[in-house]
Amino acid sequence: MGAKERKRVPRAVREQEMLDAAVESFARHGYRAASMDDIAEAAGVSKPLVYQYLHSKEELFTACVRRESATLISAIREATGLEAGQVMPADRQLWNGLCAFFAHTAAHPHGWAVLHQQARTQGEPFATQVAVLRAEMVEVVTRLIGSAAQDAGCDGALAAREVSGLAHALVGSAESMAEWANSRQSDPPSPKETAATLMSLCWPGLENLLNGVRWKPTR
Amino acid sequence: MGAKERKRVPRAVREQEMLDAAVESFARHGYRAASMDDIAEAAGVSKPLVYQYLHSKEELFTACVRRESATLISAIREATGLEAGQVMPADRQLWNGLCAFFAHTAAHPHGWAVLHQQARTQGEPFATQVAVLRAEMVEVVTRLIGSAAQDAGCDGALAAREVSGLAHALVGSAESMAEWANSRQSDPPSPKETAATLMSLCWPGLENLLNGVRWKPTR
Numbered sequence: 001m002g003a004k005e006r007k008r009v010p011r012a013v014r015e016q017e018m019l020d021a022a023v024e025s026f027a028r029h030g031y032r033a034a035s036m037d038d039i040a041e042a043a044g045v046s047k048p049l050v051y052q053y054l055h056s057k058e059e060l061f062t063a064c065v066r067r068e069s070a071t072l073i074s075a076i077r078e079a080t081g082l083e084a085g086q087v088m089p090a091d092r093q094l095w096n097g098l099c100a101f102f103a104h105t106a107a108h109p110h111g112w113a114v115l116h117q118q119a120r121t122q123g124e125p126f127a128t129q130v131a132v133l134r135a136e137m138v139e140v141v142t143r144l145i146g147s148a149a150q151d152a153g154c155d156g157a158l159a160a161r162e163v164s165g166l167a168h169a170l171v172g173s174a175e176s177m178a179e180w181a182n183s184r185q186s187d188p189p190s191p192k193e194t195a196a197t198l199m200s201l202c203w204p205g206l207e208n209l210l211n212g213v214r215w216k217p218t219r
Numbered sequence: 220m221g222a223k224e225r226k227r228v229p230r231a232v233r234e235q236e237m238l239d240a241a242v243e244s245f246a247r248h249g250y251r252a253a254s255m256d257d258i259a260e261a262a263g264v265s266k267p268l269v270y271q272y273l274h275s276k277e278e279l280f281t282a283c284v285r286r287e288s289a290t291l292i293s294a295i296r297e298a299t300g301l302e303a304g305q306v307m308p309a310d311r312q313l314w315n316g317l318c319a320f321f322a323h324t325a326a327h328p329h330g331w332a333v334l335h336q337q338a339r340t341q342g343e344p345f346a347t348q349v350a351v352l353r354a355e356m357v358e359v360v361t362r363l364i365g366s367a368a369q370d371a372g373c374d375g376a377l378a379a380r381e382v383s384g385l386a387h388a389l390v391g392s393a394e395s396m397a398e399w400a401n402s403r404q405s406d407p408p409s410p411k412e413t414a415a416t417l418m419s420l421c422w423p424g425l426e427n428l429l430n431g432v433r434w435k436p437t438r
Contacts, residue, residue, distance in 0.1 A: 176390060
């Protein structure tokens with residue numbers, strides 16, 4: 001393909017192709033080991049063009065983290081009806097959110113590896129960006145538990161601190177299951193199966209807590 | 220204190236003091252930024268003595284990861300009765316294990332930060348050591364669910380794959396809650412409160428699953 005033909009590809013499209021190649025390379029080799037030469041080659045462009053568009057390896061990685069975070073959180077927000085201000089029962093909302101989360105992380109395993117394994121371990125500014133994504137996921141779940149508590153007519157029965165702990169537990173369990181599901185070489189569960197397992201594990205207890213029923217060590 | 224008096228401290232004791240100082244420094248500053256000068260000073264010894272005993276920064280970090288992993292997993296194994304081959308109801312076993320986990324991570328916040336935040340992000344050989352610890356925690360929970368299934372007379376009702384997913388969900392939720400509890404500046408929950416929240420969230424669903432009762436999206 002000649003240089004003239006290449007130029008027909010708009011910059012925005014070309015940048016996305018560079019990010020696709022970069023996400024895969026960072027996921028496979030890690031931030032430090034990934035090479036700009038390989039990324040340029042995989043994107044089908046010259047290395048100077050990568051530098052012209054994304055400036056540096058750090059900025060390229062930042063752009064990857066930003067894009068993968070944004071698409072994941074928007075998939076969750078859309079599925080839970082938060083974008084449209086939709087009202088739905090809390091269990092349906094949690095189910096939709098988990099299905100979207102596991103579907104997205106299964107469809108974008110390299111993006112998930114960049115966020116979950118690479119970005120939060122490379123120091124600043126990446127760790128902060130991933131912390132922001134995590135805070136957004138916790139926020140979605142916190143709002144969900146809060147509105148479920150209102151629905152159950154037991155608003156205030158759960159202390160804000162415990163709601164925060166529950167939201168962190170749910171996000172941590174979903175992150176861990178996504179990593180587990182993506183790492184299974186054979187017989188991987190479907191995103192819906194993973195979501196159903198986590199709903200079956202967590203919803204009965206959450207419903208109990210919303211109704212003031214707790215597990216007690218002495219029973 | 221004179222050099223003669225220093226010599227009275229046995230090597231094993233001195234090494235533990237070096238590890239104490241190193242764990243705190245690695246947790247506070249990260250593996251790369253932590254300085255051997257500061258670690259030696261905090262341990263009250265000369266830098267050459269640190270190198271004589273632990274050889275290099277990498278070996279020092281490895282020794283920290285190994286010690287912190289070993290004490291955490293042995294606290295969990297002892298609490299769940301695995302060390303002594305004790306038999307106890309599954310909910311009591313899970314409760315004991317969670318209490319031990321949250322008590323240990325609260326009492327050793329720097330050790331937990333080294334394992335959870337530093338070690339798994341610094342490449343090999345550290346990542347593998349932390350993966351081994353995580354696999355041991357998953358293994359404890361997997362055995363626990365397996366024996367609970369036997370107790371409930373429903374052995375085989377849960378596919379091995381789902382038990383594996385549940386174990387990863389439980390370990391992920393506990394890791395996430397420990398990080399959350401240790402990061403709370405004010406009003407931190409006690410280890411027992413955190414364990415009780417997670418038991419209340421997860422035990423009812425786990426008990427249901429053991430009895431073949433699942434959450435269904437259509438209900």
